[in-house]
Amino acid sequence: MSILNTWLIWNLTGGVNNGLHVTDVSNASRTMLMNLTTLDWDNTTLETLKIPAELLPRISSNSEIIGDIAKGWPISGVPIAGCLGDQHAAMVGQACRKEEAKSTYGTGAFILLNTGDEKIRSAHGLLSTIAFKLGKDAPTNYAFEGSIAIAGAAVQWLRDGLGIISSAAEIEELAKKVVNPQAASIFSQRLMACLLHGGVMMLAVYASG
Numbered sequence: 001m002s003i004l005n006t007w008l009i010w011n012l013t014g015g016v017n018n019g020l021h022v023t024d025v026s027n028a029s030r031t032m033l034m035n036l037t038t039l040d041w042d043n044t045t046l047e048t049l050k051i052p053a054e055l056l057p058r059i060s061s062n063s064e065i066i067g068d069i070a071k072g073w074p075i076s077g078v079p080i081a082g083c084l085g086d087q088h089a090a091m092v093g094q095a096c097r098k099e100e101a102k103s104t105y106g107t108g109a110f111i112l113l114n115t116g117d118e119k120i121r122s123a124h125g126l127l128s129t130i131a132f133k134l135g136k137d138a139p140t141n142y143a144f145e146g147s148i149a150i151a152g153a154a155v156q157w158l159r160d161g162l163g164i165i166s167s168a169a170e171i172e173e174l175a176k177k178v179v180n181p182q183a184a185s186i187f188s189q190r191l192m193a194c195l196l197h198g199g200v201m202m203l204a205v206y207a208s209g
Helices: 004-012 025-029 043-049 086-093 152-162 168-176 181-207
Strands: 022-024 058-060 101-105 109-116 127-132 141-148
Touching (some): 025 127, 109 127
């Protein structure tokens, strides 16, 4: 079992010829199978879901030598020295320190607040997650995350699906003309319902094999 970064590392380090089965703390945290305190796969969760631990990749920090790129690649011998997930990489790239927040806009919109080495449980429905861990022996930085699943995707839908705008830039002028904030709220809620329905359908297909 793996996610995309694991598949890439495995292929780059040899694939079927002793490629390394590795992921990092930020991507592992997204599976909801990793214990945020131990930074290892959570045995209780694995047992509940009947997932054999030996199927899962080793979890590394975000900054350490994972392995070397194998022969057959144009850059063979170059070490793979880091791996981070999407929003986590953006936090590092923008030097987001403790008590600082940053927002990533794309298909969705995700705002993360760095809580330092303290893992805090939110009282307002935010996700407690890993921010980053820059080395085996480095402190773990945690974060609060709030997610808006549909952001840029809504603009794309208005342009390509409904055809009511010809470019993404036009959406700002349309938004300024909204006189009923409740209408905007209903619009975003309907998009979220579509997302949830699609997610349930995907899970149903996966479960049925």
